[in-house]
Amino acid sequence: MAPFPGHTPGHACIRITSREQVALIVGDALHHPVQIMHPEWGNPIETKADQAHQSRIGILKEVSDGRTLVLGAHWAGVTGLLIGTDLDGGRYCQIPEDRWFDPSDLQ
Secondary structure (H helix, E strand, O other): OEEOOOOOOOOEEEEEEEOOEEEEEEEOOOOOOHHHHOOOOOOOOOOOHHHHHHHHHHHHHHHOEEEEEEEEOOOOOOOEEEEEEOOOOOEEEEOOHHHOOOHHHHO
């Protein structure tokens, strides 16, 4: 678990590692995918908005290599994204179709 100060007291993200794959469940840290492009956009229930903004920036820096599957708790539709940084420093998102768990792999 990784603390996410600023949202609500005790809020944390959960990092899952299996073999060489990493996923980060961001909970309310990124309440909506639009915050990937606009981390300065907060959530009305954040107890410390400036601290939550800095925490979002930290998460985005951590996952900007495009290899960590970012899982949102409240995202509609797509719940997992890979987030990367282009050559100009802008962020982009990719839906990782090849990273979804397929139960037939266990047979």
